[in-house]
Amino acid sequence: MKKIAIAVLTIAALGLAPANSSKPIPGHTEPHSFIAKSVSSPAGLAQHIKSDPRVARRYEKHYGIDAQWLAEYVSKNLRATTLQRAETFTVYHVKEDGKVYPKRIQFKKGTAVFSTVKGNPVMKVSCGNPLSTSLPLAPAPIAPLTEITSAPKFEPTVTTDVPAETEPEPIKEVLTSAPTVPALPSLDVPRIEFPAAANTPVTDAPVTEAPPVVAPLPPSIPTVPLDTPIITQPGGWSPLLPIGLIIGGAIVINDKPDPVPEPASIATIGLGLAALYRFKGKSSKTRSSSSKKNLK
Structure with missing residues (x-):
């Protein structure tokens, strides 16, 4: 009886072996994944993109951006979170020949994803596969405000340097006289002489009375x-x-x-x-x- 029981257990174990082989093995990823090894943080994913050229080319082809810029984006704008409810996403997979294809998959509640600060899922953590063809815009960084304890004192500076002597500009010649006008031709006009008036004394006019x-x-x-x-x-x-x-x-x-x-x-x-x-x-x-x- 013991031998029969051992044989049954052995057969059952052999039958379950193929089913267990489909589960992800620690250190490995799911089939048709963008990444070559499993990661658990945005910093780990960014380092993996920088170090593996094959992974970098996959992301560059899908997003149409530089892989180095993507690594900076992942490390500064994404974080590891879990879904609060079950949701269906379009997951993009990649084949061995580099062809990318989409597939609709429903994620269970608690599935680990890389999300933005606002909570928008971007990639699945277990495979690094994108959930869209574009990346959400990253918010512009805000410079930290520095507290000003006291206003800086303003001290006027007095310049004692004497400017170097410069040569005076040449004085332009100014026209001081009127332009010459050509002389007109002289005309011979006959001179008319009038007789001298006689020196007659001037007498007062007689005063006449008004007529009646x-x-x-x-x-x-x-x-x-x-x-x-x-x-x-x-x-x-x-x-x-x-x-x-x-x-x-x-x-x-x-x-x-x-x-x-x-x-x-x-x-x-x-x-x-x-x-x-x-x-x-x-x-x-x-x-x-x-x-x-x-x-x-």
Whole structure:
């Protein structure tokens, strides 16, 4: 019976051996992994990328970036965490010939992953396989603030150095005189001489008194018919002349200037004077004819 039991246990052990061979062996990784050996920290993964050229080429081909830059990114921006719940990810595997292919896999709760500071999973720890084709942007580092205890004292510095002598710039010639203008051709103009003015003494002009102002005549002046006989006296003086003057209007000398007579009044005066002049001429002719008769 003991022999039978030993044989059964041996067969069972041999049957379980192939199943156990598929589990990861310590120091080794899963099939189609990006890394050649297992790592447990971002610093270990960064060192593995720098030291293994084959691993570096796999990451460069997948992300399209330099492997050295990726190693710095992993060591400074990733950390090892575990999933708080089961999630499904697209995991990128690599074959022996270097071909990369994606595969959807559901991770159980507690699976170890390399995540960013914000908790975004980037790679699986056990194989180093990427969970995306790009890397999350790393936050810009913030310089630490330094406490200023006291403001630095400012001491002005006095410069005593005398500047070296420099040669003066050449003085540009300044135009001080007006540009010359070509002389115009001379023209022969005949000279005209005027006789000298006689030296005549300058005398003051005589002061003339203002002429007497004649008062305007009335609108209507009685006229004497031409056929009316005129009584004349020796010497050619007519007795009607004073009457005409009285009728026509007396001559008045007024110190104060009167208004200028209207054109109608002036015309009337002119007609009266013309009539008197005609009467006087007719009386002269009559007197001369009578004298001739007396001589005969």
